[in-house]
Amino acid sequence: MERDCVIAGGGPAGMVLGFVLARAGLNVTVLEKHADFLRDFRGDTIHPSTLTLLGELGLRERFLALPVTRIESLDVVFDGTRMTLVDFSSLPAPDNLLVLAPQWDFLDFLAGEGRTLPGFDLRMRTAATGLVEEDGRVVGVRASGPDGEEELRATLTVAADGRHSTLRDAMGAAPIEHGVPIDLLWFRLPKGEVRTPPTLAYLSAHGMVLTIDRGDYYQSGLIIPKGSFDALRAQGLDAFRARVAKAVPHLAGPVESIRDWEQVSLLSVLVNRLATWHRPGVVAIGDAAHAMSPMFGVGVNFAIQDAVALANAVTPFLRAGVAPDEVLAAFQARREVPVRKMQRMQTVGHRLIMRPGAKRFAPGWVLAVMERLAPRIRKVAARRIGIGFLPEHPQYAGGHG
DSSP states (O other): OOOEEEEOOOOOOHHHHHHHHHTTTEEEEEEESSSSSEEEEEEEEEHHHHHHHHHHTHHHHHHHSOOEESSEEEEEEEEEEEEEEEEEEGSSSTTSSEEEOHHHHHHHHHHHHHTTTEEEEETTTTTEEEEEEEEEEEEEEEEEETEEEEEEEEEEEEEEEEETHHHHHTTTTTOEEEEEEEEEEEEHHHHHHOSSSOOEEETTTTTEEEEESSSEEEEEEEEETOHHHHHHHHHHHHHHHHHHHHHHGTTTTGGGGSSSGGGGGEEOOOEEEOOOOEEEEEEEEEEEGGOOOSSGGOOOHHHHHHHHHHHHHHHHHHHOOOOOOOHHHHHHHHHHHHHHHHHHHHHHHHHHHOOOTTTSOOOOOHHHHHHHHHHHHHHIIIIIIIISSSSSOOOSSEEEO
């Protein structure tokens, strides 16, 4: 085979997998269909589990030297009552914080580090268009790039090309959808004159608005009922701005900066999972295997955990020139456990925030109980959201940092 592994998709899953495999001495090609990574409104939360991974790879301090935002806790405002629900500072140091970094910066960082490794080959403007099969086994991909069509052969092919994966379709795999009652509208807002502590979300009977701090502006999101965007657009931008301002009054001024629907991006929220993530010679990871809701901001970190777990599973076999089916099956069995648990949490959360006809987000007694339990909730939430249910650690690409 030309390569030990070819990976479709230069997102967090594909880039981390490519780096870890190349760090272990393997020859890897990562295909990214775009010319750069500069696309907004992607997940930009780097959780403590990912910081730990970067430390184990010797990359932590170099990454944190980038212009990132560091957050030790997350507040949520319920019906005007502010609560700190996540306290990352309760986690073991030094990875006891959440980092916000535009995803393009994170991917550029990984690309730069990868290029220092002889086995790492990143091809931009090159899209995987199909699978190459021989005797019932996938042996590589067909790709289209600046020099035209080509075949890249590899012992293992990985579909890391997102929730609308071309290679997943070529595998003949269709995800099982778990009904989601919400969509999300992303938009930028200037911070305005009213400054508040870092606040993940505002929830009330008037709606739910996310406010992710990106330094001099908020990456903001408005939760809407599934499939209702066209109806909202028909009401006009005044109605949209009023909806945001009613949910978060101090954003009434900043939301006036939205002057065109081009400033608003629709994310159709999906929660799904493949029944089988693999076929002989090919496996799906990240969103291609299981789309996560933006709730808790864990999608990027689950994709990265997939990448590390897969590298741990296949590295010794790729060194021998094979990718046994049972190894891919064992990888899926391992990663399905945390994915199922988190998707279950997200599904419960969706039902909670879309309670129809509610006059308040939560009855007063519920908020009183939450306030009383807040210290315990903060620690549990930090562990479940920040570290996850099954954190992965690289076994064949150690480092210090």
